[in-house]
Amino acid sequence: MLTSNENDLLTRTGPGDPGGELLRRYWQPVALAEELPTGGAPLPVKLLGEDLVLFRDERGRPGLLGIHCAHRGADLSYGRLEDGGIRCIYHGWLYDRTGRCLEQPGEPAGSTFHQRIRQTAYSCVEAGGLILAYLGPGEAPLLPDYEFFTAPSEYVAPTKALVACNYLQANEGNFDPVHLSFLHRRIESDDDLHVKDVTPTIDVEETAFGARVYAIRRVAVDSNFVKVRAFIMPNLGAAAGDGGGGYQVNWHVPIDDTSHWRYMILFRRTTPFDEGDRRSFRNGVNADYKQSRNRGNRYLQDRAEMKLGTYTGMGAEFLTHDTAATEGEGLIQDRTQEHLGYTDRAIVALRQMLLSAVRDVQEGRDPPHVVRDPAANHFADIEVTQGLVPSSDSWRGFWKRDFASVGRSGAVPTRSTS
Ligand code: FES
Ligand SMILES: [Fe+2]
Numbered sequence: 001m002l003t004s005n006e007n008d009l010l011t012r013t014g015p016g017d018p019g020g021e022l023l024r025r026y027w028q029p030v031a032l033a034e035e036l037p038t039g040g041a042p043l044p045v046k047l048l049g050e051d052l053v054l055f056r057d058e059r060g061r062p063g064l065l066g067i068h069c070a071h072r073g074a075d076l077s078y079g080r081l082e083d084g085g086i087r088c089i090y091h092g093w094l095y096d097r098t099g100r101c102l103e104q105p106g107e108p109a110g111s112t113f114h115q116r117i118r119q120t121a122y123s124c125v126e127a128g129g130l131i132l133a134y135l136g137p138g139e140a141p142l143l144p145d146y147e148f149f150t151a152p153s154e155y156v157a158p159t160k161a162l163v164a165c166n167y168l169q170a171n172e173g174n175f176d177p178v179h180l181s182f183l184h185r186r187i188e189s190d191d192d193l194h195v196k197d198v199t200p201t202i203d204v205e206e207t208a209f210g211a212r213v214y215a216i217r218r219v220a221v222d223s224n225f226v227k228v229r230a231f232i233m234p235n236l237g238a239a240a241g242d243g244g245g246g247y248q249v250n251w252h253v254p255i256d257d258t259s260h261w262r263y264m265i266l267f268r269r270t271t272p273f274d275e276g277d278r279r280s281f282r283n284g285v286n287a288d289y290k291q292s293r294n295r296g297n298r299y300l301q302d303r304a305e306m307k308l309g310t311y312t313g314m315g316a317e318f319l320t321h322d323t324a325a326t327e328g329e330g331l332i333q334d335r336t337q338e339h340l341g342y343t344d345r346a347i348v349a350l351r352q353m354l355l356s357a358v359r360d361v362q363e364g365r366d367p368p369h370v371v372r373d374p375a376a377n378h379f380a381d382i383e384v385t386q387g388l389v390p391s392s393d394s395w396r397g398f399w400k401r402d403f404a405s406v407g408r409s410g411a412v413p414t415r416s417t418s
Pocket of ligand 2: 173179183184318322
């Protein structure tokens with residue numbers, strides 16, 4: 001349970017809100033690169049409650065500006081892409097991607113007024129099929145060296161889906177190992193190890209990027225089924241992938257306080273994606289990135305399917321199940337009314353890390369996982385794996401088995417093992 005004040009601290013994400021200021025200290029996805037093809041139209045976007053326009057200049061470089069023209073507020077997403085920037089269609093003011101006003105063609109010849117105009121502008125980079133922006137103060141930190149940012153594009157499949165609730169409850173859902181024994185269950189599937197033991201031991205290990213979350217299920221007298229996933233500060237996580245030796249990232253990016261984009265990045269180490277793989281990864285997501293099963297149609301829940309098919313009666317897609325569960329908690333979950341149990345251990349740890357990080361920002365410090373030192377910018381130890389481990393063995397360190405087997409460096413820093 002949180003106090004009302006703590007709940008506000010973590011769920012309010014606009015400019016000036018403590019939680020919003022925390023999220024602004026990290027690079028955040030602002031669009032998929034496929035939404036902004038070179039030569040394409042500017043894209044109106046909303047991120048952390050701010051209305052912005054994303055565009056490419058004539059050299060193909062992404063720029064992110066406040067959507068309302070500094071002159072009299074016209075919408076720059078209708079603007080003309082020309083002359084090294086974006087030009088407002090109302091009176092022709094021209095802005096470059098750094099927010100400088102290059103021209104005010106209606107002002108008298110020789111006027112220097114344009115030199116005093118600054119449009120809100122945020123830094124952008126492109127990586128892993130995403131365009132990311134830094135909305136915080138001062139110099140942007142390094143983009144974390146995640147494997148899914150540096151891998152060849154054939155090994156990375158990014159997409160996104162609209163979720164109509166606050167980002168935090170969906171972010172928390174990624175660190176709730178017990179819901180795999182229920183929400184995503186297939187009825188009459190007797191080989192599902194998640195169902196063989198629905199009361200796993202849960203263990204949380206703090207790391208430089210956030211935390212490793214272990215779920216340990218006793219599935220035989222002499223062996224445990226161990227799953228390892230990663231919480232990455234402050235609003236993403238990596239969970240089991242699709243068998244290609246990698247993992248899936250879910251990155252919950254606030255549009256505003258009551259809706260967010262779930263950016264999903266599937267990353268493989270061993271097998272490149274083909275078009276069929278990419279299509280099936282988008283199952284349930286329409287061309288506009290809204291979900292075909294949604295709150296408006298009650299996720300097309302089918303009571304007959306609940307008897308023989310799936311636990312939820314909402315089809316096979318985990319995305320649908322997660323969306324129904326987290327949207328059901330309300331637009332912003334009232335955490336003063338919840339009752340947390342043992343199964344919520346990782347969520348409690350996550351909230352403590354976020355509240356501590358909010359305090360860091362309030363007191364003028366960089367929060368954890370804001371990366372400024374190139375020598376520390378290595379995150380190959382974000383390892384997501386699962387397998388049977390002899391009961392006599394420790395589950396901590398189990399993730400290193402796969403880590404070593406694919407030949408990645410073992411020299412990875414782990415901040416503490418509390
Ligand atoms: S409102 Fe944009 S140029 Fe006048
Ligand atoms: Fe889930």
